[in-house]
Amino acid sequence: MIEIKDLHKSYQTGSNSLHVLKGIDFNVQEGELVSIMGSSGSGKSTLLNILGMLDEADSGSYFLDGIPIKNLNEKIAAQYRNKFLGFIFQSFNLITYKNAVDNVAMPLYYQGVKRKERLEKAMHYLSKVGLADWATHLPNELSGGQKQRVAIARALASEPKVLLADEPTGALDTKTSYEVMDLIQGINDEGKTILIVTHEPDIADMTKRIVNLKDGVIIDDTIVVNQIKALANV
Amino acid sequence: MFNIERWQEIFETISKNKLRTFLTGISVASGIFILVLLLGVGQGMQNGISKEFESDASNSIWLYTGVTSVEYKGLNPGREIELSNEDYDFINKKNEKYLEYKSSRARQRGVVVTYGEESGSYGVEGIFADFQMIENQDMVSGRFINQNDIDVRSKVAVIGNKIKKDLFKKKINPVGEYIKLNDISFKVVGVFSDRAGEREEDRVFISSPIAQQVFNKGQKISGLSYTLKPEEDFKTAVRKSEEFAEKATAYIKTKYIIAPEDNAAIEINNSLEGAKQFYSLIFMIKAFFWWVGICTIIAGVVGVSNIMLIIVKERTKEIGIRKALGAQPMSIIGMILHEAIFVTAIAGFTGLVLGLVLLELAGPMIQTDFIANPSVDFNVAIATVIILIFAGAIAGFVPAWRAVKIKPIVALRDE
Numbered sequence: 189m190i191e192i193k194d195l196h197k198s199y200q201t202g203s204n205s206l207h208v209l210k211g212i213d214f215n216v217q218e219g220e221l222v223s224i225m226g227s228s229g230s231g232k233s234t235l236l237n238i239l240g241m242l243d244e245a246d247s248g249s250y251f252l253d254g255i256p257i258k259n260l261n262e263k264i265a266a267q268y269r270n271k272f273l274g275f276i277f278q279s280f281n282l283i284t285y286k287n288a289v290d291n292v293a294m295p296l297y298y299q300g301v302k303r304k305e306r307l308e309k310a311m312h313y314l315s316k317v318g319l320a321d322w323a324t325h326l327p328n329e330l331s332g333g334q335k336q337r338v339a340i341a342r343a344l345a346s347e348p349k350v351l352l353a354d355e356p357t358g359a360l361d362t363k364t365s366y367e368v369m370d371l372i373q374g375i376n377d378e379g380k381t382i383l384i385v386t387h388e389p390d391i392a393d394m395t396k397r398i399v400n401l402k403d404g405v406i407i408d409d410t411i412v413v414n415q416i417k418a419l420a421n422v
Numbered sequence: 423m424f425n426i427e428r429w430q431e432i433f434e435t436i437s438k439n440k441l442r443t444f445l446t447g448i449s450v451a452s453g454i455f456i457l458v459l460l461l462g463v464g465q466g467m468q469n470g471i472s473k474e475f476e477s478d479a480s481n482s483i484w485l486y487t488g489v490t491s492v493e494y495k496g497l498n499p500g501r502e503i504e505l506s507n508e509d510y511d512f513i514n515k516k517n518e519k520y521l522e523y524k525s526s527r528a529r530q531r532g533v534v535v536t537y538g539e540e541s542g543s544y545g546v547e548g549i550f551a552d553f554q555m556i557e558n559q560d561m562v563s564g565r566f567i568n569q570n571d572i573d574v575r576s577k578v579a580v581i582g583n584k585i586k587k588d589l590f591k592k593k594i595n596p597v598g599e600y601i602k603l604n605d606i607s608f609k610v611v612g613v614f615s616d617r618a619g620e621r622e623e624d625r626v627f628i629s630s631p632i633a634q635q636v637f638n639k640g641q642k643i644s645g646l647s648y649t650l651k652p653e654e655d656f657k658t659a660v661r662k663s664e665e666f667a668e669k670a671t672a673y674i675k676t677k678y679i680i681a682p683e684d685n686a687a688i689e690i691n692n693s694l695e696g697a698k699q700f701y702s703l704i705f706m707i708k709a710f711f712w713w714v715g716i717c718t719i720i721a722g723v724v725g726v727s728n729i730m731l732i733i734v735k736e737r738t739k740e741i742g743i744r745k746a747l748g749a750q751p752m753s754i755i756g757m758i759l760h761e762a763i764f765v766t767a768i769a770g771f772t773g774l775v776l777g778l779v780l781l782e783l784a785g786p787m788i789q790t791d792f793i794a795n796p797s798v799d800f801n802v803a804i805a806t807v808i809i810l811i812f813a814g815a816i817a818g819f820v821p822a823w824r825a826v827k828i829k830p831i832v833a834l835r836d837e
Binding site: 262271277283 | 744
């Protein structure tokens with residue numbers, strides 16, 4: 189699903205050049221649930237942003253489902269993001285003046301789905317994350333866990349090939365974190381490929397594979413033998 | 423533009439951001455509203471002042487003769503200059519290309535006018551039919567002296583409104599009645615009023631040949647009155663009228679051997695000279711209101727631009743989210759501009775309509791001589807609204823463009 193070869197990225201800060209990714213080789217198969225771990229500054233978020241086409245690598249190759257992701261203009265990048273990727277952010281990033289179901293319907297609007305169908309689909313995904321009763325509530329009327337579930341429903345709504353989650357539990361307490369992880373595990377069980385950036389070992393243990401990043405290189409890539417079911421810990 | 427989905431998205435955004443929309447709308451609507459009022463009052467002042475000056479046709483030239491004041495070619499000062507019908511005909515013929523309406527005046531002062539028991543002393547003027555246009559007189563009833571009266575030498579008179587009030591009791595319509603001018607009977611055919619008021623309404627007009635006959639004037643006339651053909655612009659009008667006045671006085675001065683510098687013997691009253699000041703006054707007033715109006719528009723443009731900047735700034739994160747969800751850059755810019763143009767247009771036209779309605783309602787209630795009928799050139803008002811909308815769009819475009827250029831990761835970065 190994802191093939192990355194020799195990926196490099198550096199940032200210019202004034203006269204200094206900061207080499208963040210120093211040659212990443214990394215493959216993800218369909219249906220995997222991968223966590224990318226590392227301390228802050230290890231380059232894990234940069235990697236996720238490049239995977240999410242929110243940022244571009246300096247060199248190296250990136251194939252998403254066999255499609256080369258290189259020198260995309262804004263227009264095509266937007267199209268690919270919409271078609272292939274679903275984002276889940278640490279701070280949820282819901283649109284504050286839209287209610288839950290309208291937030292979930294947003295990616296469908298940009299796919300050109302008609303309003304009625306859009307809202308039906310959005311409702312479907314909202315009930316999938318257990319928030320059907322909260323459809324008309326604004327984000328500020330929801331708890332953190334609920335917001336993140338709305339964000340997950342939104343990420344699913346466009347039926348993407350890959351879900352990218354940047355610290356999805358970073359703003360949540362442990363109990364809520366596990367509930368969210370349970371939801372993510374459920375989605376993965378249905379066959380969706382999911383990448384999670386996290387620095388919490390307990391969250392990483394709930395995935396099927398842990399990739400450890402340090403100073404811009406992968407130092408460790410292990411399959412989790414005993415994947416912990418989040419539900420058991422709630 | 424005609425994408426229903428886009429409209430739904432915009433209406434949703436507008437209805438969920440009422441305060442923001444309201445503030446944008448208020449600033450645009452009030453700007454247009456104030457501009458409309460200013461332009462309306464400016465136009466009203468122009469109308470009012472025009473009306474004050476309107477009493478005589480604005481391009482008229484009046485020629486009076488008097489007494490020479492300078493010794494010239496062996497002739498003593500103190501000679502009285504009197505023109506004759508011959509001079510009138512000659513000047514008309516020579517200057518045909520300038521002239522629109524023409525009339526000579528044969529004036530007799532202190533004529534006793536009698537109707538029944540009532541009588542009074544008034545000035546009588548012998549004129550031609552064109553004189554009505556030159557003096558810009560309105561008929562209260564009946565008609566003015568016409569060419570036929572002159573041709574058949576009928577003894578008919580047109581009296582001023584004041585004389586009617588003096589001699590005729592209210593109930594009687596003077597038209598068709600007979601009055602006596604120094605014991606000679608004249609039939610009243612009309613009553614006139616003059617916009618300049620009563621001081622111009624104590625005169626009797628009779629045809630010029632009759633006046634010369636009954637007052638024993640022979641061929642003598644006391645003055646000439648003309649209006650000139652209308653010109654496209656004011657400068658040409660002034661030049662032509664000066665040209666004509668020059669030619670007419672030159673002819674008279676040569677014929678009656680008057681010193682070129684003697685201005686007492688012939689006096690020219692060129693209404694355009696007065697109108698010049700009047701036009702420049704109107705110009706000043708208009709320029710002032712335009713200046714204020716343009717400042718108002720600039721203030722409005724700045725206000726709208728400011729609000730657009732704030733709106734885009736406020737929406738930077740939302741733009742990042744939309745981009746991450748797959749929005750095309752142009753679709754985001756389009757959405758922001760579409761919303762901005764829609765809000766400014768609605769607010770602008772609301773302000774325009776409110777301003778026009780207020781002018782329409784309050785206009786007739788204004789009871790001062792210097793403001794009449796305040797109104798606004800609709801095209802100007804529409805143009806202003808469009809300028810504001812356009813300015814809003816331009817002002818929104820730049821920050822929207824910049825916001826879209828920001829990478830989503832930067833826009834979404836947690837503060």
